[in-house]
Amino acid sequence: MWTTVQLPEESTRPLNPRQTVVPRPGRHRKPMTAPKTQREKASRRKKVLLTILTVVVLLGILTTAAYFIKQLIDSKYFFCARSVKFIPIDKTCDGTDDCAGGEDEITCLSSFKVNTTFPVRLRSASQVLQVYSPGSGWRSVCSDEWTKQYTQKACMQLGYTNKPQSTSVPVDTLISSLKTGPFAAIRPEARTQPIHKATIDRRDCRTGSVISLSCSDCGDVGFQDRIVGGxxxxxxxxxxxxxxxxxxxxxxxxxxxxxxxxxxxxxxxxxxxxxxxxxxxxxxxxxxxxxxxxxxxxxxxxxxxxxxxxxxxxxxxxxxxxxxxxxxxxxxxxxxxxxxxxxxxxxxxxxxxxxxxxxxxxxxxxxxxxxxx
The missing domain is CATH 2.40.10.10 (Trypsin-like serine proteases)
Structure with a gap:
């Protein structure tokens, strides 16, 4: 008796199919490469440092060149910013507007003639404080009613604000031209006014002394031997x-x-x-x-x-x-x-x-x- 056996059809499907591996986000396979040697790492660092140094040197050269070029240009020309042009430096401050808006005539030196008398000064080696008024002229200020507040105010009016100090100097120790006055004394009710406006005329000082001011630590020098010739x-x-x-x-x-x-x-x-x-x-x-x-x-x-x-x-x-x-x-x-x-x-x-x-x-x-x- 014959028996017929039916074989399955030939299939191309593998008997052991592998599962498809889906790469997960954030995870990467590293290629199989040989680790770098210390010599290669040092060589790479050296190249990076050399590149940085080259860039720094080039920038330094360019900056220096730009500085000297600017100095050269500035010594010969004036740049008019509004009209965007250069003019010879000799044309600046000559009374003629060579730039738009007169830029070349704005930032120039000025002159000043004395047409008024500055009303506060120091006189003689004793640095006696004196005030001025058109009617009375110059008067030495008595130490009567004088306070530290007036010391600070007088020094500020003279242009100094560092370490202001005052002392009383007897009138009879002054030079001959100052011994006889005229004098002035502070009016206590005029505390907010400038020193020369806060005084009143006096024939003599009630305290017998005048104010000497030291308004700064100016003039301090070190000791050195000096010779003619330098x-x-x-x-x-x-x-x-x-x-x-x-x-x-x-x-x-x-x-x-x-x-x-x-x-x-x-x-x-x-x-x-x-x-x-x-x-x-x-x-x-x-x-x-x-x-x-x-x-x-x-x-x-x-x-x-x-x-x-x-x-x-x-x-x-x-x-x-x-x-x-x-x-x-x-x-x-x-x-x-x-x-x-x-x-x-x-x-x-x-x-x-x-x-x-x-x-x-x-x-x-x-x-x-x-x-x-």
Whole structure:
């Protein structure tokens, strides 16, 4: 007997089908690679550092080049921002508007003639406080009714606000021209008025003494031996000395008289040196440099300055913001009226200058001379 067996049809489906692996989010298979050696890692770090160093050096070169290019342009031309053009620096501050809106004539130095009398001053080596009124003239202020409040007010009116102090000086110890007056005394009811308006005339002082003011710690210097011809100096010993620079070049010396004002010579601003933005005042430096200078927002020449005779050769520069007073930056003391400087008195001149003829300017501050003959 024959039996017929029916075999299943041939199928292409595998007998052991594998399940499809669906990759999960956030999980990745890492390729099978050999780990990097320490030498390869060090080489890669070296390349990165070299690239960074190259970029820094290139940026430094570009910045330096841009700085010197700007200095060169600024020394020759003035940029008119409104009209977007350059004009020769000689055309600034010449009385003609070469820029739109007269930009080239706005930021220029000015002159001022004395047409009124400033009503407060110090007189003689005793620094006696005096006040002025048109009817009575100058009067020494008695110590009668004087308080610390008036000391602060008088020093502020004189332009000083640091360490104001006052003392009483007997009238009979003053110079002969001050012993006989006239005098003035404080009116206690006029506490809110300026010092010169808060006084009343007196024939003599009830206390027998007048007020002497010391309004700042100006003028403190270190002791040094000095010789004619110049010796090295450090800024800590002469902290009011500043360098006036135009276009990054030292042009003149000056002296701080307050945290915001510098006194210098009027002849420093001759020719094309009248435009304010060109000037910087570098303070607190023994060795000359151009970095860190203060901007200037006003230059005032004495209106009576005569270039031909150098009469009234004095000017003031106002800094855009006050400097910080410290060891290397401190105002010089202005001499009081009738200071009485004796002939052949010992004096010191400081600044960056020449030790002899036909040499370049030295970079360290000097004491060029020690006495006036």
């Amino acid at each position: 010796t090295d100096a450090v800024i800590d010993d002469w902290p009011w000395q500043v360098s006036l620079q135009q276009g990054g070049q030292h042009t003149c010396g000056g002296s701080l008289v307050s945290p915001r004002w510098v006194v210098t010579a009027a002849h420093c601003f001759a020719g094309s040196k009248k435009e304010l933005s060109r000037w910087r005042v570098v303070s607190g430096r023994t060795f000359m440099g151009t970095l860190g200078g203060s901007y200037v927002d006003r230059i005032i020449l004495n209106g009576d300055y005569d270039p031909a005779r150098n009469d009234y050769d004095i000017a003031l520069m106002r800094l855009s913001s006050p400097i910080t007073v410290g060891v290397a930056r401190k105002p010089v003391c202005l001499p009081p009226k009738a200071f009485g400087l004796a002939a052949k008195a010992s004096m010191t001149v400081t600044g960056w200058g020449y030790l002899e003829e036909n040499v370049t300017t030295i970079t360290q501050m000097l004491n060029p001379c020690s006495a006036v003959r």
